[in-house]
Amino acid sequence: MEDFHFKIFKVMDKDLYKAVSKLEDICKKHDEVRLKLELEYKLAKEDAPDNSTVEKADEFTCWDGDELVGYIGIDDFGGRTLEVNGMVHPDYRRKGVFKELFSLVRKEWMERPSDFMLLLSDRKSAAGRSFIETTDSFYDHTEYEMVLSDSLFDNAKESSKGLILRQACNDDALEIARQNSIYFGEELSAQKLLDIELEKKRGFHVYIALLGGIIVGKVHLHLINGEGGIFGLGIIPENRGKGLGRELLLRSVEKLKELHANHIYLQVDADNDTALGLYQSCGFEENYSMEYYKLKKER
Numbered sequence: 641m642e643d644f645h646f647k648i649f650k651v652m653d654k655d656l657y658k659a660v661s662k663l664e665d666i667c668k669k670h671d672e673v674r675l676k677l678e679l680e681y682k683l684a685k686e687d688a689p690d691n692s693t694v695e696k697a698d699e700f701t702c703w704d705g706d707e708l709v710g711y712i713g714i715d716d717f718g719g720r721t722l723e724v725n726g727m728v729h730p731d732y733r734r735k736g737v738f739k740e741l742f743s744l745v746r747k748e749w750m751e752r753p754s755d756f757m758l759l760l761s762d763r764k765s766a767a768g769r770s771f772i773e774t775t776d777s778f779y780d781h782t783e784y785e786m787v788l789s790d791s792l793f794d795n796a797k798e799s800s801k802g803l804i805l806r807q808a809c810n811d812d813a814l815e816i817a818r819q820n821s822i823y824f825g826e827e828l829s830a831q832k833l834l835d836i837e838l839e840k841k842r843g844f845h846v847y848i849a850l851l852g853g854i855i856v857g858k859v860h861l862h863l864i865n866g867e868g869g870i871f872g873l874g875i876i877p878e879n880r881g882k883g884l885g886r887e888l889l890l891r892s893v894e895k896l897k898e899l900h901a902n903h904i905y906l907q908v909d910a911d912n913d914t915a916l917g918l919y920q921s922c923g924f925e926e927n928y929s930m931e932y933y934k935l936k937k938e939r
């Protein structure tokens with residue numbers, strides 16, 4: 641391989657953020673594909689109180705002189721499955737850069753308790769899929785990103801049941817984890833409890849949905865640079881089928897609009913017909929598809 645140097649960082653600082661954002665722009669223009677790097681979210685981690693004690697490394701980079709030419713980031717979203725996504729500068733492809741970065745990521749994975757790793761690639765990225773084929777991963781699922789169309793949202797029908805959104809605090813962390821295990825199947829014992837106050841500093845606002853004082857669901861709203869994201873939305877099973885999911889979604893959109901979001905998006909499992917139908921009926925349209933491939937650790 642040419643004279644590249646590889647460097648691993650624990651967290652994303654402002655300089656690395658700038659370099660990765662620049663590389664992301666170049667790749668997006670060149671390939672017309674999307675990446676899911678969560679850079680803003682990662683940058684905010686820099687201010688986390690436990691930053692100096694972080695042992696694990698999440699940022700894997702390759703440099704030619706002082707130019708960043710390859711990057712892979714790890715994200716665990718508080719769970720035990722690692723999500724891995726990255727890119728290589730168009731002028732530096734097919735030279736083994738990504739292969740080398742990925743071997744460093746694998747080494748890091750071996751040091752962690754995570755049994756699974758998910759590799760992400762835009763469905764339209766032929767190179768991404770070809771690379772993934774060289775690993776021993778198997779297809780897991782596809783997620784759509786959906787974007788709100790304001791004209792469609794204005795026509796969304798609603799009959800209010802009186803749902804109230806209360807901003808969550810750290811005392812709600814166990815309830816949030818309990819609901820996540822119901823909606824997304826991640827065992828309660830495998831989840832790190834969310835530091836909700838810290839999440840707020842990072843632009844993530846968690847809300848508990850209440851009906852007549854009883855908890856019926858939750859949602860996480862993210863706002864950064866005018867981009868509003870809706871995540872982790874769910875209604876507890878015994879309260880489903882009563883229009884509460886729809887009301888929670890519409891309230892979430894309104895909250896993000898109040899916070900001056902000029903673009904609102906969410907991600908949904910392509911097989912989740914119920915959620916897809918709900919989002920479409922509230923004015924969301926499919927934007928792109930991200931494929932997830934799973935690797936299992938051999939012990």
Ligand SMILES: CC(C)(COP(=O)(O)OP(=O)(O)OC[C@H]1O[C@@H](n2cnc3c(N)ncnc32)[C@H](O)[C@@H]1OP(=O)(O)O)[C@@H](O)C(=O)NCCC(=O)NCCS
Pocket residue numbers: 667671673675725726727728729732733734735736737738739740759760761762765766767768769770771772774
């Ligand atoms: C996918 C991507 C990261 C590959 O980077 P790279 O540094 O060129 O990859 P490597 O040189 O390490 O390739 C390793 C192997 O992957 C496969 N591969 C990579 N690109 C390929 C392509 N365009 N066509 C076919 N196979 C390809 C090959 O098997 C290759 O080994 P080989 O060159 O010995 O045949 C790069 O094309 C990219 O940034 N694409 C846009 C972003 C993206 O789709 N990211 C998703 C990553 S999973």
